Amino acid sequence: MSEKPVDKIAGIINDHIFENYKKNITIIWNKPPSSNLGDVSFPLFSIAKNVGEKIEVIGQSLKSKIENQEVVEKVELKGGFLNIFFNRNYFSDKVLKNVVKAEKYGKSTVESSKRVIIEHTSSNPNGPLHIGNFRGSVVGDLLARLYKMSGAAVNVRYYVNDLGRQIAPVVIGYKLLKKNNIAPDTKIDLWIGKIYATMNTLLDIQEIKKEIQTKTGKYHINDDLKYKIEPNDKEEIENLLMSSELDEKTKEILLKRTKKLFSVQKALSSKIPDLFNLLRKLTEKEVSDLSSLTQEYIEEYLKGENKQIVSEYRELTEKALSGHIETLSRFNIFHDDFDRESDIAWSGEVKEILQKLETKQWLRHDGRARLLKNDEIATALRYKEKYNIKHEIPDLILVNSEGIPLYPCRDIAYHLHKLEKFNANLCINVIGKQQQSLQLGVRLALYALNRSDIADKIIHFDYEYVTLVGRKMAGRELEYVTPDELYSLAKEEVYKFLNERDYSEEEKSNIANIVSAASVKISIAKIDPNKAVMFDVKKATDLNENSGPFLLYSFTRAKNIIIKAKEESIPIEDIINNCETVEISIVKDEEWNLIKLIEELPMIYKRAINTKRPDTIVNFSFELCKAFNKFYDNCPVISENDEKVRKTRILIVQSTIKALESLFEVLGIDSLEKM
RNA sequence: GACCCUGUAGCUCAGUAGGAUAGAGCACCUGCCUCCUAAGCAGGGGGUCGACGGUUCGAAUCCGCCCAGGGUCGCCA
Known part of the structure; x- marks a missing residue:
């Protein structure tokens, strides 16, 4: 669809207000709490107030403007809301045919001007990944995939902290x-x-x-x-x-x-x-x-x-x-480049940086130690003003009292050439929240070096750490849970299902790998990174509790319809390839609700990037699958006698497959035809 | 003491550019496999959205002040 129906209607309202009242106001819309109130609604309170008109009057005039639109079935005025019901067949016709024909549904050029570096995982190379830093891997991977889906050039990096004292x-x-x-x-x-x-x-x-x-x-x-x-x-x-x-x-x-x-x-x-x-x-x-x-x-x-x-x-x-x-x-998580902290330390860049800072008034000496007066930098170079920081910012220790340069020095150097090397205009560092002040310190140091251009491109995407139920994670005491462990525990659970099925060992193994990976990955990905999580191993490997297997299962159901339909000699390819000729006929709410969700997918991607909330993708996927399973139960495809309805449903199934393929790509999980 | 994050159903969490009756999953009850895979679907109970004020037509969402939990705050990264 070239223009979203909602946007089109919002445009009409905007034009109407401008023509009659010479005012430009932002039109907001929302989903009514219940679908029998409409598909989309516009609250009129603020509009009416803004133009000094009664809600009834403005509502009526907007109603008459909107209801003759082709995509609109009817308009109701209720409780101060303008409720729009779409013409289901018209709307679905546009959506389904667009999705079915799309090479990759949801793939866009929204972010094509961006060159994004995403640094994630960056775990110390002195032990296995545990679910704490693995959370960063999952979040970082989702962000990278999201940006790729939105057309950005993405470079995923791993910073190897091989200089740690321990x-x-x-x-x-x-x-x-x-x-x-x-x-x-x-x-x-x-x-x-x-x-x-x-x-x-x-x-x-x-x-x-x-x-x-x-x-x-x-x-x-x-x-x-x-x-x-x-x-x-x-x-x-x-x-x-x-x-x-x-x-x-x-x-x-x-x-x-x-x-x-x-x-x-x-x-x-x-x-x-x-x-x-x-x-x-x-x-x-x-x-x-x-x-x-x-x-x-x-x-x-x-x-x-x-x-x-x-x-x-x-x-x-x-x-x-x-x-x-x-x-x-x-878990389908890959890096393009690995950067070693030691390489930076040996390069001489740190020395250069320290020499440059030595000439600035913000470097404080304390014996052999060197500290950066970050609060003064932030005030003098208007960082505080720009980012609306009102509190005092603590100093950053660059060199310790033995004269040894510390981690932040290397990180400053790293950022300087990391961004230039990839010619990036955005750099997202997925790093635990504990490093918040350190990361701020590095950006301020870049300001002090007259490289605010680089500093302003850096985002510290911080995520909360993971704790275990009843105990703290401690590497020194070998108290941690690894993603590998979860993966094998999940696998055992998967086999409990598979052993009841008549699949070959090879099939079972393949299914078990994919389902376990998805289960673990999704169980971590679905939680808002800002939330500190109490991790319960039992829950994380309980397949009923998790949405990962549910997503995969929904996909196999959709695929299976197509496979079965072919066996029944329904000309699937023909219907899909010539979908323009299908006359869309929507007869059930379950069909309609599913189609509306499919239509939302590109907007969901956009919003996830703008709000930097990759977890919303998981929740949306879950909603979509839920709607599909309702459709599956209520709307038989192959046995449907009415040809228009049957063909419409085939397109609905195919669109669902397309949407899920896209979502799975962003989530980085593999799909299955059987499970 | 300062700053950041969090507080929503028994548990795990969605919902915050203010919107109508606050939603899922798990757990607990009740149904549904002669029908495209039941890893599914339908139904039920369960809530003073941490507390109190404020802003307004309208607040889980914005502001203020508290309370609770987690994190950070000069040589570890």
Whole structure:
């Protein structure tokens, strides 16, 4: 349809008001609460008030203007609303034939002027993806697909934070295992996650023991127990601290840390006893001082000159990343480019940036540390004014007191060339909400560097984190749920259905893969990213609770009608290819409601992009499927005797298929003909 | 203390450029497979939209003030 009927009517109202009252007002419309009130309605209150006319009078004159439109069946004036009923056959004729003939329904050029970078996932390469950062993957993927559907050029990037301090012990642990010919007993990133938890715990134990020794001067560390807290260790430390001369606050902190470490150690030695003990023994045997070795690794990798260490780091992070990629691909989530934080650190850009900032009045020195006075930048360069920020903005720490540049420096450099490389006019960073102030800091730093042009193109698309029912996620204690886990749990559920069906093993496996992926992905995608979610594994893998399988099932039902119709020798291809000649005949509400929804799809895409709410796509898909299932139950296609009605229904089914294919593409889920 | 987000049915969540009787799914009851796959459909119960004020023809939606939960706030990312 070249112009939406609603817009056309709104236009008529607008013209009428302008002609008679010389006023230009925005016309709003909405869906009546019940379909027997009409298909669309225009509230007249504000219009009447605006032009100083009685609602009845303006309503009547608009009614007579509108009711002679071809697409309009009748107009009713009720309770201050102008209610429009469309001519169902006329409206459906336009919609169905347009959709059926479309190469890809919903594909548009609305955003074709945009070149969009979407950065998402960007999880630290020291363990598996868990549902927290996977939420970002899902949201980012939907956004990317949405922009593509709307004609934008899209570049999806993954920022690999391989410089994190906590990665060094993992590299060391991984090397120890490799040297001793211990092979992974599970998916590589999961295995790395275990090493991460273990090595960082060992490191912490060593460090706290050292600290207590220095501070109290009395504690003696048994060399064999450098990396372990025994129950009597714990008692000794507690007694020592209580009787020591240290101030209360220090005592309290040290005590708390000791307790925490003891419980983490306990958790690990019960969850992964073999690996934990093995790594502890290897560390004791082969690493004299884990703490200083870690420091050496961190420093060397930041410099990037020690080939040996660089290659060890690269091997480990590459492996972890390969696990992420494998996981993501199960859910049809792909990246175009991977950028390593270390590459940026080695490039010299950070130095340049710091030098440039050094010349500005906003850089504050504090010993060797460098801080950016963000509040002053935001005021002086009118950032506050532009984005309506009224509160104070905290400083951004660029360099720590040891003179080491921190993460934001690299992120500033990254943004500078990321946008230029792709010639992007929009950059959406899908990053957890915790980084809100950090991300703002980076944009302000760009302002300070006279690159407000770049900063203004960056959007921090923040999403809330995921918590587990009854517990917190904690990588260090191996307390997390992975998308891989959900995927296999969902698969078990799917097989419960499939085992009652007479499909081949190959078919079953294919169906199980697609349904499980959709189930997990949709269960995450359907929630507003702004909402912190309490994640319940049982619910997430309950197929009745989730809309993913429901969407897929609706599609198979639609497809099946077409397949069956062909078997019954109904000339489907012919009807579809020559749909112009079909005389549309709508006889049931279920047909009509479905068609109205199909017509809305392009608008839904537009709105999802404008409001940056990819979750609305899921809700719309669900509504559409619901309407289709009602149609399915009430409107037989193949056995329908009236030829016009039958052909109309075939076009309705085909349009539904087209709409769902489009939606599935945006959601990144595969479709099935059988399930 | 400052800032951001959230609070809607027993549970999980939609609905916010102000609109008519606040909606789904799950769970709980009741029906429907001689009929295109029942992973479906039909029906039922269940709500002071966190509280109180304000703005107006009209508020879950906008404003103010509270309350509760989560997050961030100088060297981790």
